[in-house]
Amino acid sequence: MPTAAPSFAPPEPSLKARLRRAERLHHLKAGALILPLAAFLAVTFLIPIGDMMRRAVHDPELAQVWPGVTAAIDDWQPRTEAPGEAVFAALAADLGQSKADRTLAVAARRLNSDYPGARSLLFSSARKLPETAESWRATLIHIDERWAEPELWAAIDRASGPLTAFFLLQAVDLERTPTGQLRPVPEQEAVFLDILGRTFAVALTVTLLCLALGFPVAYLLATLPPHLSNPMMILVLLPFWTSLLVRTAAWVVLLQDQGLVNNALIWLGLLDEPARLIFNRIGVIIAMTHVLLPFLVLPLYSVMKGIPKLYMRTALSLGARPTVAFLKVYLPQTLPGIVAGTLLTFIIALGYYITPALVGGAADQMISYFIAFYTAETVNWGMAAALGSVLLVTTLILFATYARLVRAGATPAGR
Template identity: 50%
Template sequence: MERADRRRELVGWLLVAPSLLFMAFFFAVPIGAFLLRSVDNTDLVGAMPRTMAEIGGWNGQDLPDESLFMALGEDFTALPDITAAASLGRRLNHNLTGYRSLVMRTFTGLRRHEGPLGREALIAIDKRWSDPAHWRVIQQERSWLTPLYLLASLDLERGPEGIRTIPPERRLFVDLLVRTAWISIAVTLLCLVLGFPLAYVMASSGPRLSSWMLVLVLLPFWTSLLVRTTAWIVLLQRNGLVNQVLERLGLIDAPLTLIYNRLGVYIAMTHVLLPFLVLPLYSVMKGVGGDLTRAAAGLGAPPSTVFRRVYLPQVMPGIIAGCSLVFVLALGYYITPALVGGPRDQMIAHFIAYFTSTSVNWGMAASLAGILLLMVVVLYAALARLVGLDRLKAR
């Protein structure tokens, strides 16, 4: 029997091995490699090997000695082309604004320079090399790993005295993270308020009516997310159907602003994510028998007590599963806020897309994605502690 059990277990692992390998190579490894970009500094260190080796002994206050200037000149001269110089300048510009122009000007100046590559030559090309602040940037980034992007994602930076908060006019990402979490929480609560009665009616109805209601809940999955979001633009615009109906009913005198603001984001995201709460909640409610509720009512408990003390604990796993699913999906939403929201309603996914495709700052994109992943992990850990890991896995 033991050999048979081991054989069955081996067969089971062999059956799932292709899926596990596929998930590892095409899901886990790419995500891990992308998240590594949030602390990776190999491009900068590899582009300036001589300077990075010399600058470790500099005191960080006085002007560097001649050997360090020579090392910097040799590194710039060794750059293969202007594209590599532009990439280096763009990377250093994340630390200190204006560094890209400094690198480009130095690179082109050294190409025309004849003679020793020392202090006088570099300062003659650009006087900013006489400022120790520009050298401190290189000294801070001499390691293969950098905290630059992670600090920037939390509105922090490294200064001469250590890590500090960036000036208020440059702060962005902490408010962005709070905004993303708040919108996700609000949408989750709206889905719960609307989805709980719907799931209860579906679970309490007869087979025929329940089947039709289930089809209506599944119907949005058969329509593109982009189409559903665009439909809300048509409905909620100033001359849209919603405003026209309200005006004809005499409820409003002028069209309401229902789109390109936070309200439009709430409406559209709630509509899109509502089935993700209804379906797991309906599956749990369908398996809850009525014996306990009838027994509680027969013993004299009022309806509110029956619901709170008997029925709600039985459907709580479905509530937790549905709310966690909606919240996690809402955290990474991009298309809906981008189409129906205003500039102050964009979520963290919008900036991840911006840093990936527009500014080509993969470090910031990976850092923001890592923070988003951390929020999901924290949520899962909290749920595991609240309802138990075994029950969470079962759901």
């Protein structure tokens, strides 16, 4: 408070100011209650995920075990042929040192993810490496002529860190030529666009099926009197609460060759012999639709529940045909529910792992499967992180849209 004459200033803060201070203190104290959980989640959850995402672009592995060659390769020119003696000498020193330090496997793993065959090349070269040589360039190329390939050196250059776009590019089936241009990766390595495409295709198909199946159910639940709708709600909530593994196991049993579904179809005369319904796309779609249907029904139901019946009745009493009244009056009011429900279903479907792993075939595995694969099986952190970033960013964007639409955020999501 600017006061020209100090004598006019009140001797102590006004009551209002003190009250405001007390309020602020009170809010701060209340805020302190949030701290334990926020701190816990920051340490165990957010920082590790950030650390994982960092690995999509941060690539210090090779530089740590091969400090010499990763520094020397900066001067590599022209890039259409293998580098000069200085770089080769640094490579020979690094090879020998990392063999002695038992860190050669780190370099081998990192290079092998970019240049297939690098693992055996590195180990055999390190084994055959002489103590001294007149020209390391000639010696190494004599040991294995792949050392003369600019492609191999480009892979070393890409891996020399600390930042790399290699993994993110690979996640969309692109790579850089030794001279730095972008080009599609060779056909037999181009798998990631297919994986992304199938992840989106499965999620979209499942979401649309859930909408088609969920709409009448939500409508009925929202318009029936409670004594009828409450028992029916149990039919939606029971599967919702039942373990994912139980529901998936049920579909494995039902969809097998001698399962109930095939038997019923044969009995009805629709099939002559059992159809293949499991370990393929059909099984994945059926099981995922079953698992995710409640996630569409529940938000749609709560929006429909809030639509006053008055509008429909007015439209009908004004002479609109029921179909027209439904399409022009009721349906537009359900749009927020449709958008929220489909977005939620789509988001959850995108990250699905367990159900496709159990009822799908090799060609039905979605992006989550490959993230787990690169983490647990091949320890290729860069690739796991790049695919993870794609999934996480997509999910967060969609969720921000969802949250904006729903505002409340009181829908039980997850799993």
